Amino acid sequence: MSIRSGVAALLMALGLTSAATAQQVSDDVVRIGVLTDMTGPYADFAGPGSVAAARLAIEDHGGRALGRPVEVVFADHQNRPDTGAATARRWIDTERVDMIIDMPNSAVALAVQQVGRERNRVIINTSAASTELTGRQCSPVGFHWVSDSYALSSGTTRAVLQQGARSWFYLTVDYEGGYALERASEATVRAEGGTAVGRVRHPLNAPDFSSFLLQAQASRAQVVALANAGTDTINSIKQAGEFGLTRRGQRLVGMFVNITDIRALGLETAQGVVATEAWYWDQNDESRAFARRFAERHRGAMPTQYQAGVYSAVRHYLRAIEAAGTDEAQAVAARMRQLPVNDMFARNGRVREDGRHVHDMYLVEAKRPEDSRGEWDLYRVLATIPAEQAFRPLAEGGCPLVRP
Structure with missing residues (x-):
């Protein structure tokens, strides 16, 4: 190979590397969708408190991932699987949402997890109960964070x-x-x-x-x-x-x-x-400190286990993006399964192959x-x-x- 052709090849490689680096965060924004029950029977233990927990997690991560801003959108699934699935498709297809979280109501959670599988987006169920989420209907980009039936x-x-x-x-x-x-x-x-x-x-x-x-x-x-x-x-x-x-x-x-x-x-x-x-606000100094900060953002209420789980899962997702060097769902999901979970929610937690976050x-x-x-x-x-x-x-x- 001549010196000129070698230099050309090197420049091309550097150009490809720069292009890949520029595309490491799709759309230059990491968007997280909190899909929850805002006004129905599950609003108190998830709902607006889950949105507050997600925002607090982003703030504590520094507000950015791989140098790009992290944003939150939220919606009410109305405890209807068709509404939840339609919202998830719209978020992914037109609003470029990268990860969807929460989903109290197992029927909604299963429907949204299927959308995530089809569209290649990370789905983290924090409030649903069905073990089917990590059973026969498990997903390579699906996770179950807090507890289950x-x-x-x-x-x-x-x-x-x-x-x-x-x-x-x-x-x-x-x-x-x-x-x-x-x-x-x-x-x-x-x-x-x-x-x-x-x-x-x-x-x-x-x-x-x-x-x-x-x-x-x-x-x-x-x-x-x-x-x-x-x-x-x-x-x-x-x-x-x-x-x-x-x-x-x-x-x-x-x-x-x-x-x-x-x-x-x-x-x-x-x-x-x-x-x-899975978690109680008065367990230790760290949980109490988080609870006080959460209460300042959410009407003076202590966080539920599911709201605390949203915080933990969002932090873990953002850490996985940093470790993967991209927000591409398969790469992030692989890192989520590799990284341990040690935060105010869980000590020595781990994510299994089936997407189940295992903890005390x-x-x-x-x-x-x-x-x-x-x-x-x-x-x-x-x-x-x-x-x-x-x-x-x-x-x-x-x-x-x-x-x-």
Whole structure:
């Protein structure tokens, strides 16, 4: 090769390198879409608080990734899979959104994850419950961050069984998230020698639980397990108190209980309710410091586990962009699976091949009113559930991405 041709080749290579570097962030902006329930039954534990958490995460990252600005857009999916999927397509196709996060409501989450798979965009589910997200419908660009139906229901169910409650009745919201909670709990009940004596399903955002609670009462089950969330959980616990279920010896166990539910109910009503949480604001100095900053941005409210999860997942996504040197979804997803998660949400967390973020979970109990020191001092942490016990074993999920 002549000197001239060699120089030409070098210049061409440098030109290609410069062009590639200039394109390392598509559209010169990293856009994050928070797709959530802004006004419906899940707005308190996700909703506007998830948007605030995403913005705080971007701010703490410095507001830029690979030298380019990071922006947030948000929308209300209205708890409709078609609305969620249509919003995701519009965001990706016309607004150049690079990552979509949150998605309370498992039916919406599954629909949006499919769009991400088709359009090659990172999807991080922080508020949905279905284990299908990392099971048969897993995605190479899909992640499940906070908890899931296996972690939420199995830990709580096992703890209550150990206290001697052997017969269970399920009050389940009528969509995939509720079914998943019920399935995981019932599997644990049967494995531990207990009995599922019945079940009834109610519509999302039901105003009246009287007929459902009468069936639960008639079952004479020791435990009435609430496989629902948000305002449905709040209303079912309130109305169960009016029916006197607990006074007659039946115990209410929440499968998807959040700190916002306990606060809305009040400790007089909620005391003794047992649940499983991925994160609690009063765990340590770091969680308390984050909670104070979040409260300044979000009406004085402490963050829920799901809002804290949005913060953690956004930070991890932005770190992965920096490590990959690009915001291209496959490259970022690969880095997300490689990098450990060590932040105010999780210690020694890791992301498995199926997209499941694995970390410790916590068994909690709502305090008695006389034990609470303030408005948000609502939980007593009973036990730590180690990560390897909290989540479904990798080999049992059926994710096609997992090599046998």
